[in-house]
Amino acid sequence: MDPLTLQQRAASIFETTTSLATELAQTGHPEPSFEHGLPPHLYGDAPESKAGNLKYALLQMVDELHALLTEPAQLLVPEMRLPTLSVHPLVRLGIAENFPEQGTSVAYLANSLNLRESVVRRLLKHSATHHVFYEARPDFYIHTAASRHLAQNQGMRDWVCVGAEEVLPGTLKIADALVKYPDSEEPEHCGWNLANNTTQPVFRALATSPTRAAGIANAMNWLAKNSGFSPGYLAQAFPWGPVSDSGEPFKIVDVGGSLGHISRALAAHSHPAAGKAEFIVQDLPDIVAQGTSDLLPSDLQGRVRFEAHDFFTEQPVVGADVYLLRLILHDWSDKYAVLILRALIPALKRGAKVVLNERVVPGFHQVHYLVERDAREFDMHMLGFQNARERTRDDWEGLLKEADGRFKLTAVRQPAGSFLAVVEVTWLG
16 A cells, blocks of 8 residues: 655645646646636646646545545545445445455455456455555455445445435435425425335335335434534533523433434433433334333433334423434424424423534535535435435524524534534523
8 A cells, every 4th residue: 555654645745736836837827716617728638738647646646635534434435425336336245244354365255255256356446446445466455444344334334225225316316306396395205205106205115114224224323423423512512401490400302312322322421411411212112112221221220211202293291401303303394394393392491492413504605615515415315315404504593483483593503523513492481
């Protein structure tokens, strides 16, 4: 593998960039700009030139540096979006998890998986260009950090399959769905439904396909545990107690909390306030049945409990201090997100907090465009997957106002490194 240090790479990039700028100036050509694009002689079909060669060399250097500084999981699934084309066949054919730790020849791997050598060779050579596996010598490959991550992590492999087989087909049908259902906010009027030829909303449709449903659940659990989704950001960004106004322990209702992994993490977190809070995890009966209190560590017994509840119906826990909705409302169009918020109202005491742990899509020039691109690509995937959406701060304020004017957005905190913001909403009563 290339032994260059970071400083050596940076020096080469600087030297090549300087050479390109000098060459453009000496030949009377403008530098590239986002407004005007590339000068014609830097286009791919232009005759070979010194400037063109420098451009390609610089692109290669920058891509290598980007790959080197990218977490292995994000090499496989860039910014946690969709997998590269090189990854999905490696998972579905069993290449990733059956790849020997010490490396392997193409012939050995093909024989062990009952695949043609020529096909295995093509797949590995392609994956090597994405830094997934490394060709140490002709027809002999060894692990990279990315491929080792893929081989050892079932949740990662499930996410690759969900991205390629569930999310991508729906995304590719967005235009068709918008033409067929131009004004609809119904979850079943989306690209995923057209791709799967069903009129049922995605999660209801998948109830008849346990294998697919389990794959999505495992993938989402894996995604939620990645560094950018760590509950540690949530624990530090909001004051979880230690006691309520009445002097009782702080009470948090984790609405749609699945198996309670966020409540467990908050309860166990070293944050002194979260350490005294009590949590009620709510979800549909078949889900909370899997997360019973019997599975809790002894120090969390009595502090985290589970309750069956459909968040479209009236909230049964009255007078809690915080109602937490983490990655819930982005699954729904505004029509249904409003219903979820309104279902909380009968239970809310004056001054209660509703904490939304969701993406807040940045506005124009608020952040680097790569950060905004990531959020807006997720917005497209939600549109294709369940006619749902990610939201800007203005969108969140508009949604809260539509639900009830007594919801007031009082703070938006975006922890450094977190994909999710902590949106604090106060019930004015």
